[in-house]
Amino acid sequence: MLRRVLLYLSEHGGFQRWVPPQLARRFIAGDTLEDALLACERVNHDGITATLDYLGEHVRNLEEAAKCRDAYVRTLEAILERGVKSNVSLKLTQFGIELSDEKCAENVSALLKIAAPAGNFVRIDMESSAYTDRTLRIVETLHHQFGACGTVIQAYLRRSAADIERLCAAGIRVRLCKGAYLEPPTVAFEHKSEVDRNYLELARVLLARGNYPAIATHDQAIINALIAHCRRESIAPERFEFQMLYGIRRDLQRKLVAEGYRLRLYIPYGEAWYPYFMRRLAERPANVLFLVRNLIRS
Numbered sequence: 679m680l681r682r683v684l685l686y687l688s689e690h691g692g693f694q695r696w697v698p699p700q701l702a703r704r705f706i707a708g709d710t711l712e713d714a715l716l717a718c719e720r721v722n723h724d725g726i727t728a729t730l731d732y733l734g735e736h737v738r739n740l741e742e743a744a745k746c747r748d749a750y751v752r753t754l755e756a757i758l759e760r761g762v763k764s765n766v767s768l769k770l771t772q773f774g775i776e777l778s779d780e781k782c783a784e785n786v787s788a789l790l791k792i793a794a795p796a797g798n799f800v801r802i803d804m805e806s807s808a809y810t811d812r813t814l815r816i817v818e819t820l821h822h823q824f825g826a827c828g829t830v831i832q833a834y835l836r837r838s839a840a841d842i843e844r845l846c847a848a849g850i851r852v853r854l855c856k857g858a859y860l861e862p863p864t865v866a867f868e869h870k871s872e873v874d875r876n877y878l879e880l881a882r883v884l885l886a887r888g889n890y891p892a893i894a895t896h897d898q899a900i901i902n903a904l905i906a907h908c909r910r911e912s913i914a915p916e917r918f919e920f921q922m923l924y925g926i927r928r929d930l931q932r933k934l935v936a937e938g939y940r941l942r943l944y945i946p947y948g949e950a951w952y953p954y955f956m957r958r959l960a961e962r963p964a965n966v967l968f969l970v971r972n973l974i975r976s
């Protein structure tokens with residue numbers, strides 16, 4: 679119930695004025711590209727790669743979409759110039775998908791023209807199920823044209839097994855996550871046990887047939903089960919990577935790296951932190967207590 683309220687608030691900005699921006703800092707590298715690059719250098723130093731996310735979603739017009747595209751161009755160029763080990767992750771509602779599929783794809787192409795020749799990579803995040811079909815269509819087209827891009831599949835969606843088969847057949851790289859949006863029970867599993875079971879099943883498919891899959895979770899039970907699965911099936915650690923979010927389970931991050939697994943951290947930066955922050959609160963009730971305590975204090 680609390681999760682659903684927080685996800686509802688994440689989609690409706692009214693609550694933002696009650697949240698002190700410094701609280702979001704736990705999950706966000708900072709406001710500027712320089713903050714993100716410094717965070718990136720810090721994690722690279724610990725043997726962790728990164729993916730940078732310039733925060734923003736649901737732009738209102740194509741000028742805003744073009745500004746986001748340009749911010750990502752600067753991010754990719756800075757990654758290449760500074761030589762940090764990072765790629766980028768973006769959301770199609772930030773690139774104009776609600777206004778024009780064609781323009782949105784053009785905006786992403788601008789990044790792929792830089793990423794592909796440089797051997798870098800653009801991950802297209804998955805948003806709510808209203809965008810799944812259109813996101814997959816755009817990813818398939820761009821992958822065919824440029825390579826160098828992949829997407830995300832959410833284990834809470836009932837459709838995901840079929841989508842994974844389709845992406846594996848096309849050789850498109852998949853990040854598997856549980857899913858972070860408010861969805862009706864007709865499209866998404868409601869209970870954690872069902873989502874976790876589906877996650878494990880989908881991860882095994884990706885580890886067997888996927889192109890360098892990304893196992894994106896902080897769920898230690900799932901991670902342990904998949905490590906055991908890889909040992910049994912002789913799947914080498916270089917064939918996949920774990921991914922986690924900046925500011926979450928640093929203990930587990932260190933453990934995986936120490937054990938020789940590849941780990942990439944999703945590092946968000948920018949001023950549009952509110953929906954991202956609210957989704958992180960929704961994932962863990964203890965985070966809400968932390969927010970309430972800070973609101974009472976201030």
Ligand code: FDA
Pocket residue numbers: 802803804805830832853855856857858859894895896897898921922923926927943944957958959961962965
């Ligand atoms: P789960 O929620 O069961 O948490 C397992 C444990 O992890 C918790 O017990 C707790 O210890 C810790 N934990 C999890 N979330 C926490 C939090 N917010 N604060 C503190 N501790 C926390 N979603 C999506 O819909 N589209 C996308 O494109 C992406 N992209 C993405 C990239 C990467 C790299 C990651 C790691 C995740 C995403 N997600 C996402 C988010 C994902 O769908 C999911 O909401 C979160 O990862 C939380 O789920 P877990 O798998 O960690 O499991």
